[in-house]
Amino acid sequence: MSFTNNCENEKLPQQHRSAWFSFIKSIATFKGDLSSITAPPFLLSPQSITEYSAYWAEHPTLFVAPAHEDDPQKRALSVLKWFLSTLKQQHNNKDENGKKKKMKPLNPFLGELFLGKWVDEAGTTELVSEQVSHHPPATAFNLWNDEHGVRLQGHIAPKVYFSGTVNIDRKGYGVLHIDKYDEDHLVTMPKVHVEGLMTGSLCPELSGTSYIRSSSGYTTKIEYSSKGWLSGKQNSFTATIFHDDKENEPIYVAEGVWSDKYTIKECKTQKVLETFDISTIPRPPLQVAPLEHQHPLESRRAWKHVVEAINKGDIFAVGHHKSKIENEQRALRKLEKGEEREFPRRYFTRVKEDPVAEKLSEGLKGTSMKGEMDAHHMVWLWDETKYQRIQENLRNGVKSPTHARFDSGVSGMRITDTQEDVKA
Numbered sequence: 001m002s003f004t005n006n007c008e009n010e011k012l013p014q015q016h017r018s019a020w021f022s023f024i025k026s027i028a029t030f031k032g033d034l035s036s037i038t039a040p041p042f043l044l045s046p047q048s049i050t051e052y053s054a055y056w057a058e059h060p061t062l063f064v065a066p067a068h069e070d071d072p073q074k075r076a077l078s079v080l081k082w083f084l085s086t087l088k089q090q091h092n093n094k095d096e097n098g099k100k101k102k103m104k105p106l107n108p109f110l111g112e113l114f115l116g117k118w119v120d121e122a123g124t125t126e127l128v129s130e131q132v133s134h135h136p137p138a139t140a141f142n143l144w145n146d147e148h149g150v151r152l153q154g155h156i157a158p159k160v161y162f163s164g165t166v167n168i169d170r171k172g173y174g175v176l177h178i179d180k181y182d183e184d185h186l187v188t189m190p191k192v193h194v195e196g197l198m199t200g201s202l203c204p205e206l207s208g209t210s211y212i213r214s215s216s217g218y219t220t221k222i223e224y225s226s227k228g229w230l231s232g233k234q235n236s237f238t239a240t241i242f243h244d245d246k247e248n249e250p251i252y253v254a255e256g257v258w259s260d261k262y263t264i265k266e267c268k269t270q271k272v273l274e275t276f277d278i279s280t281i282p283r284p285p286l287q288v289a290p291l292e293h294q295h296p297l298e299s300r301r302a303w304k305h306v307v308e309a310i311n312k313g314d315i316f317a318v319g320h321h322k323s324k325i326e327n328e329q330r331a332l333r334k335l336e337k338g339e340e341r342e343f344p345r346r347y348f349t350r351v352k353e354d355p356v357a358e359k360l361s362e363g364l365k366g367t368s369m370k371g372e373m374d375a376h377h378m379v380w381l382w383d384e385t386k387y388q389r390i391q392e393n394l395r396n397g398v399k400s401p402t403h404a405r406f407d408s409g410v411s412g413m414r415i416t417d418t419q420e421d422v423k424a
Helices: 012-029 049-057 060-068 070-085 304-312 315-338 355-361 368-375 383-396 404-408 416-422
Strands: 046-049 104-106 113-120 124-133 137-143 148-163 166-179 182-186 191-195 202-215 218-225 235-241 252-257 261-268 270-278 347-352 379-382
Touching: 046 049, 046 304, 049 060, 049 113, 049 124, 049 137, 049 148, 060 070, 060 113, 060 124, 060 137, 060 148, 060 166, 070 166, 070 202, 070 218, 070 235, 070 252, 113 137, 137 379, 148 379, 166 202, 166 252, 182 355, 191 315, 202 355, 235 379, 252 270, 261 304
Parallel strands: 046 104
Antiparallel strands: 113 124, 124 137, 137 148, 148 166, 166 182, 166 191, 182 202, 191 202, 202 218, 218 235, 235 252, 252 261, 261 270, 347 379
């Protein structure tokens, strides 16, 4: 079964039309980042953006596959196949059962966490995601599989704006490291625009160009296209892999639909090496701790009441619980400012530069990747010391203070409630 995006023949329910068109009018006239605008409750997804980091490894076998390819150019192809596998569920407007998704995820609060893992034939693949900035929004992530020596870390800082439609320009990047070859792959993000605004049936589409550049000397250029008025298919792409010294002599080309099937050809012989169907690759369940065992800042615990209200379709309860969390966060930021202190990040640390990413971006002047590294305003790196300290505390039974005021997940939280785990 194909799950390519399909906006046709879907209409906005009559009871939501007035609120929808009022929302469209507000974003069309708004100047600045649209992420600060409150969306109508019926648009909200029962999922926070911090959880989106899980899309990077929802196919663990593809995530670790590059660690078992000795040929560097074939390894670059393996990395491309993994990257393409991260797009389908993240950007499709329907879930695996064909049910239409609600397209507006919850905006994370500063310090929000999402922790999980996958256990399958690839072993154990772990994830830590943290909202490291709220204004502007930025989510940092680290995924790793120790058995295969593969890890991915990075951060995404989306900027949402209106220009004929809603556009999402995702600043930031990921770096995939493979221990066996001591090799890094710098991954940039494609842009997203939203179709179907006038009907209320929203479909995200990828556009523009993104890149994957490896320290072994190979670069992958991925160009995205969408269905036009008269021709073309939604979710289409063309990706070429070439050695950095021979950009005009591509080695492989992959073409097709990133949410369905695509073919991989060897350019020299024009031989089709593979027809790849993402639906045939297993997606093991993402495992997370029960809510009662989660840290108060973990996403599913913090947004519990909001998510329950969304699933019940109770828009009044959604607004009430959501506003409660947002108002508490504003009060905390005001308090911190008055006391001249900053909320401590639990797993990541802000740095002035990322030497690995900077080095891999060299030689790509004039591309969006080079501009990304030049213009990006903050870099967040995984802090292994913080992580190991927290793990040690957990092994020793040392926990952050937990009080009744955590019922909403973040209600009344003071900075002292999280400092104990992350202080130097």
